[in-house]
Amino acid sequence: MPELPEVERGRRLVERVAVGRTIVKVRCARDSIVFEDAGPARMRKALLGRRVLAARRRGKHIWFELDKRPWPTFHFGMTGAFHTPGTKQLKLASSSLRTDDTWPPRFVKIHLWFDDGGELVMTNKRRLGRLRLRDDPPNEPPISELGFDPLLDLPSPKRFAELLSRRSALIKALLLDQSFAAGVGNWIADEVLYQARIDPRKRAHELSRPEIDRLRRRLKSVIEKAVAVDARKDRFPKTWLFHYRWGKNSEAVTARGEKIEHITLAGRTTAWVPEVQR
């Protein structure tokens, strides 16, 4: 689930069900991978009895502010999500509008109960997500290592141009680099480059000023739009490459009938439209 817009949806869910409440019960899965350094037992101890003061996000990371430190941080990996009872997880794919209302869901890593009767669960199917404890999350790795967050602190056009001029990496690779732009993942990088009409194989310092300005604007607008519709993919504009990029069939075309190509860049599948991005 997780690029910036989906993670922001998760943060808002936490805000709705957890902020202002006290955690009265905690259950952690036995999973030394997802619970990395902290371990389920330490995590449970840090959370039980605490009051949640705020839910923060930077890039793809979320953390809680509690009335006592350390605080928990959450990263979803490729398959993580927050759930609450009654929050229908809309399976937006194709025609299967299945809502799974089984509670609790499968692949639960942590389950929290609150003093008002509410519940919050984090699932992580493929165990690439991480749950950590930090005394000061924004000022400690990994969150302190992140670059700008396009929703929170997008650089000015001038500053953005400076950042690009100093980098020789492929622009696609740079967009995926979390220490450059936090929260951008594979489909957002492709979407932004398509809309900005930039060849993903170009090097960052080779971009012209008009290209740089288009890139910055699209980075902002794509993410703002995705967040505005609460990461509901079926509500993304029909003109977005997003809807047509999946499944690398050679006949894939955009809404405007442009031919979509698939190549591998920076180790990731890259969908792009050569006739538009040059």
Next chain:
DNA sequence: CTCAGTGTTCAGTG
């Protein structure tokens, strides 16, 4: 059975 995948990290190489 095989393989790709909305992510990150690390070793090896140039």
Next chain:
DNA sequence: TCACTGAACACTGA
């Protein structure tokens, strides 16, 4: 130092 590649991580679903 920078940057790229590929592998690893772990596991589902097509």
